[in-house]
Amino acid sequence: MSIVNVGIIMNGVTGRMGTNQHLIRSIVAIREQGGVACKNGVVIMPDPILVGRNEEKLKSLASKHNIARWSTNLDECLSDEHNIIYFDAQTTVRRAEAIRKAIKAGKHIYCEKPTAVGLEESLELATLAYKAGVKNGVVQDKLFLPGILKLKRLVDSGFFGKILAVRMEFGYWVFEGDWQQAQRPSWNYRKEDGGGIISDMFAHWRYVLDNLFGNVRAVSCIGATHIQKRVDEEDEIYTATAEDAAYATFELDGGIIVQANSSWAVRVNRDDLLTIQVDGTEGSAVAGLRDCKTQHRVNTPKPVWNPDIANPISFLDQWQEMPTNDVYDNGFKVQWELFLKHIVLDEEFPWDLLEGAKGTQLSDLGLESWKERRWVDVPELTIGGTLNGEKVKAAKS
CATH class of the missing domain: 3.30.360.10 (Dihydrodipicolinate Reductase; domain 2)
Incomplete structure (x- = not known):
């Protein structure tokens, strides 16, 4: 058995969803069960660092759940090569800027949805991640x-x-x-x-x-x-x-x-x-x-x-x-385990930033329909087109 420690920057986990679902019921639960056991004998052990703006909240949360690392300095966390994943559960208006920084730092991205406040920005993040070659995923719990x-x-x-x-x-x-x-x-x-x-x-x-x-x-x-x-x-x-x-x-x-x-x-x-x-x-x-x-x-x-x-x-x-024939774990935890396997073992993980952009697209079109009081078609969404004047090859459609 070999243990792979994975440094994860967890930004925004002092909020309700970040604390309960992503920290306590996912990452802490995975650590308490001894990590993610894989078929090849590898065990993936998440090593989180809690990041946010409120030092007291971070310190209290880390202490309560036996987490050694916390910080109010996102840039320092991004510069640490041990941290290979950036996770974002901040409010939507703060998400895109932090994800851009993380992509630029070469971190793999996992985040809550909506991925941004509008389609253009969501698609930009998907394109940036694709160009940078970083793996990425969106919570679809x-x-x-x-x-x-x-x-x-x-x-x-x-x-x-x-x-x-x-x-x-x-x-x-x-x-x-x-x-x-x-x-x-x-x-x-x-x-x-x-x-x-x-x-x-x-x-x-x-x-x-x-x-x-x-x-x-x-x-x-x-x-x-x-x-x-x-x-x-x-x-x-x-x-x-x-x-x-x-x-x-x-x-x-x-x-x-x-x-x-x-x-x-x-x-x-x-x-x-x-x-x-x-x-x-x-x-x-x-x-x-x-x-x-x-x-x-x-x-x-x-x-x-x-x-x-x-x-x-x-x-x-x-x-x-219908009978309950299976044992169902917490949905957020299950997807975290799949994402960690995607990062370490390169297993399939289809719920990427492009899929997240599709959600933002539907929100934008729903608002447009309401404003204009009409049906609105939902066009096919792809990574590609033009970003900052540069042509980008489509990754998927």
């Missing part, structure tokens, strides 16, 4: 959720027959912050700080739809700022300048129609915070974050419209739960 994995198994098995339509419901009530503390940071509701549910969630919907059902070809979207005034972390009232809800329709390859509602101003009356219903000629399924239930063609009830009598069918009882 929902692909590794148990419910989504069960749904993918149904798609791959042909359970649905011809897929006709998909209905996605996401969201929950985010408290305004006055009489009860908000459970999301205030920057989410300020457009000038990179907030807005379209830029946040459409990056997710793009990779979920592309990977499960087919490439997104067109979008129609309307957004709304339902809650106009909120209270921030300092108990100050502020005006929400970004949308807190989006109602979209997507057209996919093969004519599949997707309706996707995303809202931070909705009270939940469904099985989970995210539910995805897929209807096909041979059967249907409804997936949540962990569970998935199905209804085959032969088990479909035959309702008849008659509002004059009580409904005789208990529709919710007509679905069958």
Whole structure:
């Protein structure tokens, strides 16, 4: 057995997502399990250095989780040859500048999404990484959720027959912050700080739809700022300048129609915070974050419209739960392990910065559709074209 220590610069892990999902439930968990054991006898051991602007937070976080290294100086971390990966979980408006620095320093890149505030910048990062020859990846965590994995198994098995339509419901009530503390940071509701549910969630919907059902070809979207005034972390009232809800329709390859509602101003009356219903000629399924239930063609009830009598069918009882035949680990951790294998063993990792740019593209086009009140086509996205006047060879399409 040989141990490969991998230095990882972790920038922005003092935030909620960075601390809980990427640090504690991913990197710390991997270290506590003894690293990532590979088939060839290699064990990959992550060696993180926590980077941020708040010295006290960094020091406390490092001490609590037995991490020896932390710093408030990103440039020094980038100059250390031991650190071969740069990870970014900062707010979106800060991400691109730091990733550019890391690419210039020759670091492999792994980051949260959206990768940048707009398509042009996201595509620039993908192109820079390709030109520099550094490996890169983007967090696409929902692909590794148990419910989504069960749904993918149904798609791959042909359970649905011809897929006709998909209905996605996401969201929950985010408290305004006055009489009860908000459970999301205030920057989410300020457009000038990179907030807005379209830029946040459409990056997710793009990779979920592309990977499960087919490439997104067109979008129609309307957004709304339902809650106009909120209270921030300092108990100050502020005006929400970004949308807190989006109602979209997507057209996919093969004519599949997707309706996707995303809202931070909705009270939940469904099985989970995210539910995805897929209807096909041979059967249907409804997936949540962990569970998935199905209804085959032969088990479909035959309702008849008659509002004059009580409904005789208990529709919710007509679905069958899929068994949990696998052991599912934390989705963020699973993708971290795959990325570490990609870096050390050169194993396949398809979720790169170009895939991240596709998410930003869909967000931009959703905002354009809302502004212009029309359907917008989603063109093919490639690394290539012109960057700073220089022709760049396409890496993939």
